[in-house]
Amino acid sequence: MFINISELISTPSKTENFTVPVNMEVYEWQGEHFPFREKGELVLNLSNAGVRKVHLEGHWKGSLGIPCDRCLKEVLVPFHVDLDEMIDLSSERQEDLADDSYVVENSIDTDALINHEILIRFPMKILCREDCKGICPKCGKDLNHGECGCDRVSPDPRMAAIQDIFKNFKEV
Ligand SMILES: [Zn+2]
Ligand SMILES: [Zn+2]
Structure with missing residues (x-):
């Protein structure tokens, strides 16, 4: 108006x-x-x-x-x-x-x-609760409702690549 x-x-x-x-x-x-x-x-x-x-x-x-x-x-x-x-x-x-x-x-x-x-x-950060666990980057499950069972140790492909390098290094 x-x-x-x-x-x-x-x-x-x-x-x-x-x-x-x-x-x-x-x-x-x-x-x-x-x-x-x-x-x-x-x-x-x-x-x-x-x-x-x-x-x-x-x-x-x-x-x-x-x-x-x-x-x-x-x-x-x-x-x-x-x-x-x-x-x-x-x-x-x-x-x-x-x-x-x-x-x-x-x-x-x-x-x-x-x-x-x-x-x-406008708030910089929005959280539904302070300790919100977020969603699983692999399967998309809301982790506040329990574990999904995915292996999330290396969700980032770049991290996975680095881990492969270490693995290869050990094998040599
Ligand atoms: Zn949340
Ligand atoms: Zn998952």
């Missing part, structure tokens, strides 16, 4: 409140898609803060389903966003506007705002 702030930036002491839904089904990052599992409404309080300046306060809570780095099982990852930002559209700052990617012309793109806030909070 786009919130037009033309009036806000030009009317001293004007304040407006908004409660807007999130219209996205997935969060997209580096070609991967993560579904929203919970998406609360974005609550925004906008107030004029001087010539072509708007003070933005608000909050949003939601969660994404992100696969565990080791076993690929989906993990529910919550995001709690508290906003307290100054949108400055005064002429001196026009060049810096690239930072505020969610401000387009004189409007706030609320989905872009949520995307931006998720991006800066």
Whole structure:
């Protein structure tokens, strides 16, 4: 949704409140898609803060389903966003506007705002549990559900090649 702030930036002491839904089904990052599992409404309080300046306060809570780095099982990852930002559209700052990617012309793109806030909070590592055993690289079984019986001592073919060299060396 786009919130037009033309009036806000030009009317001293004007304040407006908004409660807007999130219209996205997935969060997209580096070609991967993560579904929203919970998406609360974005609550925004906008107030004029001087010539072509708007003070933005608000909050949003939601969660994404992100696969565990080791076993690929989906993990529910919550995001709690508290906003307290100054949108400055005064002429001196026009060049810096690239930072505020969610401000387009004189409007706030609320989905872009949520995307931006998720991006800066996106966890580096996702594990379904600290000691997740992952999946067997040979048969694909989820090792959290028990052993599969595969010989995983040398899952890497390069390691296998090195072991062969040692074997040959011993035979000489
Ligand atoms: Zn896992
Ligand atoms: Zn296996």
